[in-house]
Every structure is written in structure tokens, then in C-alpha cells.
Amino acid sequence: MSKDKKLVEAITSMDEDFARWYTDIVKKADLVEYASVKGCMIVRPYGYAIWELIQNELDRRFKETGHENVYMPMFIPESLLQKEKDHVEGFAPEVAWVTHGGSEKLAERLCVRPTSETLFCDHYKDIVQSYRDLPKLYNQWCSVVRWEKTTRPFLRSVEFLWQEGHTVHATADEAQEETIRMLNVYASFCEEILAIPVIKGQKTEKEKFAGAKATYTIESLMHDGKALQTGTSHNFGDGFAKAFGIQYLDKDNKLKYAHQTSWGMSTRLIGAIIMVHGDDSGLVLPPKVAPVQVIIVPVQQNVEGVLEKAYELKERLSKICRVKIDDSDKMPGWKFAEYEMRGVPLRLEIGPKDIQKDQVVLVKRENREKLFVPMDELETKVPEVLDEIQASLYNKALNLRNSRTFKATTIEEMENILDDTQGFIKAMWCGDAECEKEVKDRTAATARCIPFEQEKISDKCVCCGKEAKEIVYWGRAY
Template identity: 70%
Template sequence: MAKDNKKLVEAITSMDVDFAQWYTDVVKKAELIDYSAVKGCMIIRPAGYAIWENIQKELDRRFKETGVENVYMPLFIPESLLEKEKDHVEGFAPEVAWVTYGGLNPLPERLCVRPTSETLFCDFYKNIIHSYRDLPKVYNQWCSVVRWEKETRPFLRSREFLWQEGHTAHATAEEAEQRTIQMLNLYADFCEEVLAMPVIRGRKTEKEKFAGAEATYTIEALMHDGKALQSGTSHNFGDGFAKAFGVQYTDKDNKLQYVHQTSWGMTTRLIGAIIMVHGDDSGLVLPPRIAPVQAMVIPIQQYKDGVMDAAKSVCERLGKVCRAKLDDSDKSPGWKFSEQEMRGIPVRIELGPKDIEAGKCVVVRRDTREKIEVALEDLEQKIPEILETIQKEMFERAKAHRDAHIWDAHNYEELKDIAANKPGFIRGMWCEDQACEDKIKEELAVTSRCIPFHDQEQISGTCVCCGRPAHKLVYWGKAY
């Protein structure tokens, strides 16, 4: 058993030794992804895709409760359409993939593979929105997008990734702003309630906002290594795109008005976040609410009479109250334990001849390794309780870790010191001059993550960079 264990675990670098390597090891060994024949594009394997399916299911349910309708837009955008909004094309043109041939013939106009679909939605909305009666439009699509990144990492930054992109059109600026914030809050609640991942909600600076947006809102999470991860964004476009594309409607007074638009997205990057917030040196640790398998039943001495039958019966009973699976392969129990741990399955249920005789089993929590004896007759009641406890405690631990890694910087010296020595978020006042943001980024490799909504404390009266008067608290950090 010890030998088995070693074999699988040996392959993982410790996160304290090399966090980046640890991450790469986990995504491979937990069989979440494989590399593909196309550089920078990944294969999402069953264990990884099942997590995405659970994310989709839960997010989609929450979307639909707010009136979102799903659509599917084309994969391609003609170059002339991409170019209609100036800031937008400047932001995206350098990193798109271009289709130039259809079959054996060169295309009359290049098509880019969508990096995001604002331009397509605008062109569509222009055709279907005529009157105030046609508003609002609250559409979303689940699809893949392509951005030709130079440096790639599985889930975090790949040339193709899966996401959802919501695109809405409203009669008024107020309604658009409300929807932008509503979706950001939906994202934040989802991350905290389902992924057990605390996030900071705030607004991006002008420098960091989305190409073409009036305002970009973001949720920022802290990874185990102290780096920030932008986990979801929601953009208010005002009527900028509407003017560029001519998306107008007739209001109740029969006057032509431009619509106000928003867009918002979350991606497979969330799987990277789950790994880096909750994982440990034995591999993945999945929050129960998102885990494809929540309880793995592992028989001990499975060739003894009655053991496999008892394990099957336990798995069947559990299947009614959670997502349970039986490992009935011919591997050793120790090997099965290591695999369950590597894959981050929230609990395993060990069941051997002596347990069966005593009418109990041993439940081992993946997150704390705590062993809990549970009477077999109590299984249906206890396992869901244990899963809920794990979910709650995983959030609390992640929050405690995050809160223990937020540092205040009152001047440039402090900022420099923290940036060099203390991984985590840095709170620092900002004068709102982009020059300071640029300098901090260039000299300290630290970017403004957001201007938070909820703790706009005046920790000092002066900019952390230039010392001039400052009224905005900003969260700074190194980021993925």
C-alpha cells in the first residue's frame, strides 16, 4: 500500500517547492487535460470536462432564473465587422486566428475565429430590435473562443477555451448598469457558494478595462501562491457599440434611441482557480457541490466473501443522496486511495470485512484527511451532512488564507517591499493617474486588480505611488 501510494504521489512536485510545476503535475495526473497536436490548445479529459458540465449546469440554472435565453452565434467574424468599433478591434486584432481559405479557394474577405462576440451580437441586434417592445434582449451563448496567446497554460491561458458570453441590450443606461452589476453578483455568489472560493468584487481601472467598454467589473480571487486570478468580468458598454453598429429602437414617444449594452463571461479558467485555491500536495481537492463524484466507495479485501456485494449496496444507497461511485477495479486499496485523493473526490468510504461485521464503515475526508466512523444504517443521513461540512469549511479555509494575505501599503517603499516579499493582495490608495499604474506595473510587476465595491476604506490620504492626494482604494497584485 505504501509503495503504491508513493508511486503515484512521487510524480507530483510539492507546491512549496515549485507551484507552477505542481499545478502542471496536478492537471496531468488528475487527468483533467492532455496536450494536443495544436500548440496552446488543450484536450479536456472526462475528469476535467465533468467539472465544466457541473459549472455549466449550475450557472445556466442561475442565468435562466434572471431571464437569460441561450442562443448560438457563428464561429466566424468577417474582418470588416470586427473593425466597426475602434477600441474593440485594437484590443483583439493582434491576437485572433484568421481563416483565409474555404476549401480550395481563397476567401474574398478574411474571417477571424471569434475571440468574443460583441460585434456579431450587435449586427444581430440591429436586425431584430426595432421597438421598445423588443427590449430588453438578454441572450447568452456557451461556446469556445480563440485568442492567439504566446504563453499558454492549461485552463489559465490557452489559445482556445470554453466559456459563456452573455450579451444584452436595454432601453436605458440605468437598466444596462443594473444588469452589469446583477451578473457580477451572480458570478460572485456562484464562486463563493459553489466553488467555495471567496472573491473581491470591484471595478477595473480605465487601463485594465475591456476593449470597447465604458466600465468593466470584475471578481478577483486569491490563489494559494498569493497570485490573483480574475475569475469573471461584466462590462457595461453604454451606447458605444450601439452607435458604431447603428442599433436603435423607437421609444414610446416614437423617437429613435440607441440601446445600451452589456456583456459578461466566465470561462474554463475557473477550473484552474479551483485547483489553485483548494489543491494540496496529494493533488486536486474538489468542493463537494462541483465534484463530479462526491463519494468513492473503496472495498478492502474485496475478494473476500460478501465484501464487493456490501460495497455495491453501499454505493447504490449513496447514489440516492449524492454522486457516488464504486471503485471495483483490481488495483490495491492503497492505489485506489491515492487515485481518489489525486482526483480530489471529497470523501472516500472504506469498507472491509471487519467493518461489515461491525455494521460500520470509515469515511475519510479529502480536505482534512479526518477519518469518521459511520454506522452503515446512518449513511444516507451522514454523508450529505459531511459533504456540506466540507463545502462550508473549504470556503472558510480559503477565506482565512485569502484574508491572511492582504497587506496594506501606505507608500512606494512599503509597496515595493510587499510586492517583493509578501505574496497576496496589496491594498493601496491611488490618485487615479494612469502614469502611477504604469509605473507600478513596470517596476514591480504588480497590476491594479480592482477598485473594490465593499471596503472603500481611506487607509491613507495619498497615492501609494506618487504621494499626491488620493481617494480611491485599489487592490493590487501579481496576477495570472
């Protein structure tokens, strides 16, 4: 049938071309439009609504753990950016500069923040004097700019939305505790809300954040077997404090350097949702981040009583979930396809036949399973089904990751696996950066993380064969 053909034409299939499938979804689900500046995106209402749900949930969790929101300027004077050596070197290549105000050339050029460490540090040095001032647990919601050469909506754009937490502590232990605490907040958020399973671990020296003492990460696996760094949490030790002069007078009347952390998650999470849960019919949203959880599609809405009934159901459901009705004069079939593309978890069909039988038809987005539900059981059944979907999506993602996680004891084995497929490869490592580099050069896979959950699959380093220190997750990454 020509109708079917049209449907498949709308979105490129994942297997055929994953990258195109991704951009098709982003556009067809109306998440993003390309902007007039290369690499920038217009986040459309539907995409932004997902971001707001993410934001609300994260913000709640930040506040629960004692953090306060602040807002820093968007510009950083060049001299300030340069105070911490590793940090500038890390970010310099992708910084955008403001050189003029109006027609006047500025005495000192200003960088558009790529991240706000230096701004926070500069502020902290002013507000921290005593151990009594500590800790300071701040977070900021904002956008940052990184002049990327290769860009993709949500995954890597020149400007993106994110949150950056910045904290100052009296001791190294407290900073370390905070770093791990927030990594755990991220991990549980991903698993509970986004239904994305993550691997928690530490970044290698090579992969860690510019200026950090240690970087921790949560890594997740996309549908094409590539890894995505979903969130990071950094322990700065007292490196930034020394560069910026953040000192406090301790109980023992001695002047000490403070210890800091920072942690961030971005709109990249939306990319992760797409690439973990999406399918060839479009986006699939976990109910907890779905702007619309139930879409009501009236069938034969011109028949007397149908629309009235549909509105009544909407009234009832709006008390327990995010529900919308599409009463436009489009064909029901068109609406089915449209809301599948947009990833709405649950569709409710209501037509003359249902009214006669005093029931509604529920259809799950994830597998098109149809449920016939008596009208008066709606309030109990809908939340139940939404929960089921949330859990099912998580399990599917977990199964996918497990089936795409391999073990290797030699670099040849890694090469063979990666020639064949994509995924996480667990392999032992001696800790030498040379070996890390060689693995990367030969397999194009990078060390994603040194997982907290260690296991021993061999005594020897996958690369040099010398004594191995730890197991590492390797993979090609976004």
C-alpha cells in the same frame, strides 16, 4: 518507505515549484491532455465533467435571471470585427484568421471569434426596432480562440470554453443594473459553488475590456498569492450601439441608441479551483463541483459479502449524491492515492471488519480525517459531511486570502511586501494612469480592481503622494 517516496514523486510540491505542481495536477488528475496544436487542450472526461457541473449551475442562474441561450457563428467577417475601433485594437493581436475555403481564397477573410460582441451587435441591429423589443437578454455557451503566445491549461489556452452573456437595454440605468446583477451572480456562484471567496470591484481604465464604458470584475487569490480574474461583467454604454446602429423607437417616438452589456466566465474557473483548493496530494474538489462526491473502496473485496455490501451501499448513496465504486483489482492503497489525486471529497471504505461492526469508514479528502459511521446513518451523515467540507474549503480559502492581503501607504512598502511574498496589496490611488503604470513598472503588480467595499487607509496616493481618490487592490496576476 519506498511507497511514500513514490507518492511524493508523483506530484511536485507546491512550495518547490508552483507552476509544475499545477501542471502535474492537471495531468495526474486526468483533467487535460495536451493537444497536437500548441496551446490547445484535450479536456478529458473528468475535467469536462467538472465543467458540466459549472455549466449547469451557471445556466440555471442565468435562466433564473431571465436570460435565454442562443448560438452565434464561429466566424466573423473582417469588416464586421472592425466596426468598433477600440474593440478591434484590443483583440487584433490575438485573432486567428481563415483565409481559404477549400482551395479557394476567400474574398474577405474571416476571423475565428475571440469573443462575439460584434456578432451580437450585428444581430441586435436587425431585431431591435421598438422599446417593446427590449431588453434582449441572451447568453451563449461556446468556445473562443485567442492566439496566445504563452499558454497554460485552463488558465490561458488558445481555445477555451466559456459563456458570454450579451444584453441590450433601453436605458443606461438598466444596462448598469444588468452589469452589476450578473457580477453578483458570478460572485455568489464562486462563493457558494466553487468555495472561492472573491473581491468585487471595478477595473481601472487601463485594465478594462476593449470597447467597454466600464468593466467590473471578481478577483480571487490563488495559493501562491497571485491574483486571478475569475469573471468580468462589462457595461458598454451605447458605444457599440452607435458603431453598429442599434436603435429603437422609444415611447416618445424618438429614435434612441440602445445600451448594452456583456459578461463572461470560462474554463479558467477550473484553474482557479485547482490553485485555490489543491494540495501536495493533488486536486481537492468542493463537493458541489465534484463529478464524484463519494468513492467507495472495498477492502478485501475477494472476501465473501464485501463486494455485495459495497454495491448495496452504492445503490443507497446514489439516491442522494454522486457516488462511484472502484471494484477493480488494484490494491486499496493504490485506490486511496488515486482518488485523493483526483480530489474526490469523500472516500468510503468498506471491508470485513466494518461489516462485522455494521459500520463504514468515511475519510475526508481535505484533511484525511476518518469517521466511523454506523451503516444505517449513511443517508444522514454523508450529505452532512459533504456540506461540512464545502464550508470548510471556503473558510480555508478565505483565511488564506486574508492572511495574504496587505496594506501599503508607499510604493517602497509595496515593493518590500512583494519582495517578501505574494498577495493582494490594498493601497490608495489618486486615479492617475501614470501612477498605475509606475506601480506596475516598479512592483510588477497591476491594479486588480477598485473594490466596491471602499475603506480609507491614507489620504495620499501610494505613488505620487497627492490626494487619493480610492483604495485599490493590487497584485501580481495570472
